[in-house]
Amino acid sequence: MNEPLYRKVIDKIVAQISTGELLPGSMLPSEMQIAAETGVSQGTARKSLMMLEQLGIVRREQGRGTFVTARTPESSLFNFFRLRQPDGQMIRPELVSQEVTERPALPLERETLDGAPMRVFEIRRVRSLRGTPSIFETTVVSTIRFSGLDQRAPLPNTLYVLYQQSYGCIILRADESISSVLANDDTSQALGVPPGMPLLCVDRVAFDIMGRQVERRRSLCRTDTMVYQVSLT
Amino acid sequence: MNEPLYRKVIDKIVAQISTGELLPGSMLPSEMQIAAETGVSQGTARKSLMMLEQLGIVRREQGRGTFVTARTPESSLFNFFRLRQPDGQMIRPELVSQEVTERPALPLERETLDGAPMRVFEIRRVRSLRGTPSIFETTVVSTIRFSGLDQRAPLPNTLYVLYQQSYGCIILRADESISSVLANDDTSQALGVPPGMPLLCVDRVAFDIMGRQVERRRSLCRTDTMVYQVSLT
DNA sequence: TATATGACATCTTATACAAGACTTATTCTA
DNA sequence: TAGAATAAGTCTTGTATAAGATGTCATATA
Numbered sequence: 001m002n003e004p005l006y007r008k009v010i011d012k013i014v015a016q017i018s019t020g021e022l023l024p025g026s027m028l029p030s031e032m033q034i035a036a037e038t039g040v041s042q043g044t045a046r047k048s049l050m051m052l053e054q055l056g057i058v059r060r061e062q063g064r065g066t067f068v069t070a071r072t073p074e075s076s077l078f079n080f081f082r083l084r085q086p087d088g089q090m091i092r093p094e095l096v097s098q099e100v101t102e103r104p105a106l107p108l109e110r111e112t113l114d115g116a117p118m119r120v121f122e123i124r125r126v127r128s129l130r131g132t133p134s135i136f137e138t139t140v141v142s143t144i145r146f147s148g149l150d151q152r153a154p155l156p157n158t159l160y161v162l163y164q165q166s167y168g169c170i171i172l173r174a175d176e177s178i179s180s181v182l183a184n185d186d187t188s189q190a191l192g193v194p195p196g197m198p199l200l201c202v203d204r205v206a207f208d209i210m211g212r213q214v215e216r217r218r219s220l221c222r223t224d225t226m227v228y229q230v231s232l233t
Numbered sequence: 234m235n236e237p238l239y240r241k242v243i244d245k246i247v248a249q250i251s252t253g254e255l256l257p258g259s260m261l262p263s264e265m266q267i268a269a270e271t272g273v274s275q276g277t278a279r280k281s282l283m284m285l286e287q288l289g290i291v292r293r294e295q296g297r298g299t300f301v302t303a304r305t306p307e308s309s310l311f312n313f314f315r316l317r318q319p320d321g322q323m324i325r326p327e328l329v330s331q332e333v334t335e336r337p338a339l340p341l342e343r344e345t346l347d348g349a350p351m352r353v354f355e356i357r358r359v360r361s362l363r364g365t366p367s368i369f370e371t372t373v374v375s376t377i378r379f380s381g382l383d384q385r386a387p388l389p390n391t392l393y394v395l396y397q398q399s400y401g402c403i404i405l406r407a408d409e410s411i412s413s414v415l416a417n418d419d420t421s422q423a424l425g426v427p428p429g430m431p432l433l434c435v436d437r438v439a440f441d442i443m444g445r446q447v448e449r450r451r452s453l454c455r456t457d458t459m460v461y462q463v464s465l466t
Numbered sequence: 467t468a469t470a471t472g473a474c475a476t477c478t479t480a481t482a483c484a485a486g487a488c489t490t491a492t493t494c495t496a
Numbered sequence: 497t498a499g500a501a502t503a504a505g506t507c508t509t510g511t512a513t514a515a516g517a518t519g520t521c522a523t524a525t526a
Contacts, residue, residue, distance in 0.1 A: 004510085004511065004512090005511080005512075006511080006512090027475095030474075030475060030476085031475080031476070032474090032475090040512080040513090041512060041513045041514070042513080042514075043511095043512065043513050043514070044511080044512055044513075046476080046477085047511085047512085049476090054287070056466055060475095060476070060477095061475085061476075061519090061520085062475075062476045062477060062518075062519050062520080063474085063475055063476060063477090063518075063519035063520035063521080064475065064476080064519085064520060064521085065474090065475055065476080065520095066475090066476080079465060079466065080465055082465070084410075086410070172466065173464060173465065173466050174464070174465045175462065175463075175464050175465075176462070176463050176464075176465060177317075177319070177460040177461070177462050178411060178433065178456070178460060178461040178462070178463070179433065179456035179457075179460045179461070180413040180414070180431040180432050180433045180454075180456045181413070181431055182431050196429075198413040198414055198415050198431045198432075199413050199431075200411065200412065200413045200433075203460075221413075223411070223412035223413045224412075227410040227411060227412045227436075228410070228411040228412070229408065229409070229410050229411070230408075230409050230411070230463050230465075231406060231407070231408050231409075232312060232313055232315070232406065232407045232408075232409060232463075233289055233312065233405065233406050237477080237478060237479090238478075238479075239478080239479085263507080263508060263509085264508085264509070265508095273479080273480090274479060274480045274481075275480085275481080276478095276479065276480055276481070277478080277479055277480075279509080279510090280478085280479085282509090293508095293509065293510095294486090294487085294508085294509075295485075295486050295487080295508070295509045295510060296485075296486035296487035296488080296507080296508050296509065296510095297486085297487060297488085297507095297508060297509080298487095298507090298508055298509080299508090299509080
């Protein structure tokens with residue numbers, strides 16, 4: 001029982017969000033209300049809320065309130081889409097084609113995806129940047145957690161908004177492993193580039209608010225006109 | 234005068250660090266002392282210190298004190314060296330060769346590097362991972378801010394420790410732009426790989442504690458046995 | 467329509483006490 | 497007496513609470 005009070009308040013709020021009791025975009029109770037409900041002082045409730053803001057789980061605005069982070073197409077792109085023009089300007093990718101298939105989970109997918117699903121949906125998409133097909137993307141999610149996803153075509157440009165709105169799944173973190181590869185036949189055909197062109201291979205695993213791995217994604221990207229940008233601290 | 238008190242305290246401490254009045258690794262005055270010196274309460278001093286910790290500028294330890302972040306070879310690699318084994322394990326790069334030359338600054342370098350230097354040092358290094366030459370790295374810094382750098386051979390594996398210890402320059406942030414390229418003749422010779430091999434091209438600009446751009450670096454990396462890993466939030 | 471007001475939110479600052487880390491003096495033991 | 501174990505004291509930061517300032521917005525009022 002050595003856990004500090006503010007931690008218990010954090011856990012309680014996170015639980016409320018993950019069960020859907022608090023919906024993305026909705027306003028949390030005020031500091032005073034949270035304090036009263038949890039039996040702590042307003043200052044302690046505030047400390048909890050500040051840490052939740054720091055974790056990216058809520059957003060606070062003086063005079064207005066505290067709100068559960070909602071994945072909008074904008075925030076989704078800003079946080080998780082790292083391809084930019086060389087001058088740093090954002091690019092908005094457009095969807096060129098997509099297809100959703102169901103198949104058995106590979107051993108790696110079964111081992112790592114939350115719920116150890118036997119079957120998965122595979123979403124293949126080609127996205128273009130400023131008119132040029134530039135990204136060949138393969139996304140894998142559990143058929144259990146995202147049941148009926150294949151019925152929802154056409155899928156939106158930003159899947160994370162769909163995950164949130166239709167499945168209550170809030171993506172908060174993603175780990176990416178990047179390597180340099182040569183375009184193979186499939187990829188060169190999908191993107192319309194010559195085989196052997198150097199591409200960026202971005203392998204992503206995405207985690208929800210509880211830290212569960214809910215998505216695996218591989219993106220093959222042209223980087224002749226844009227670059228993958230990231231800030232290290 | 235709408236700036237909150239804790240902000241002023243932060244600015245004062247950052248200034249003291251950047252002038253060398255507070256050295257990396259040294260202990261800051263206690264919360265009580267800072268409060269007395271700056272005319273605020275201990276709680277306000279604490280808020281400032283907590284934000285400085287959050288920014289990575291100081292490290293706090295209960296019962297011991299608050300210390301200025303010191304760049305060690307370990308922290309330097311952990312924070313700024315993103316190449317990892319596919320399983321996520323860290324790799325420690327070894328230095329294979331290096332040469333330092335002085336040359337006129339390119340227009341881009343003169344425009345962006347702090348102090349608009351007319352001349353720069355260019356540091357060319359080949360680094361190997363587990364015995365295999367894997368990174369061909371070209372680093373550019375101002376001859377003004379880092380005067381005499383060319384006399385300091387051999388340079389250490391982690392330059393940021395040298396910047397800090399010999400020039401009082403603390404690197405806190407770096408922006409990287411990543412693209413996929415084919416090895417050209419120079420690079421393939423330096424790394425001992427066939428020309429046309431896909432390589433990761435990592436362009437970095439590094440910033441000091443005051444947000445000044447102090448270094449530009451291009452790294453060409455093999456990614457056949459390791460990957461560039463990063464976490465998005 | 468423009469302005470003032472009040473309810474209510476977070477933000478800023480202040481204070482008290484708890485807990486961890488060292489130092490130092492004391493006590494016990496060989 | 498020398499040396500190790502122990503305990504007290506005093507540093508440090510961590511946690512909890514409270515009061516007043518400030519920002520936001522809806523609504524009443526001129």
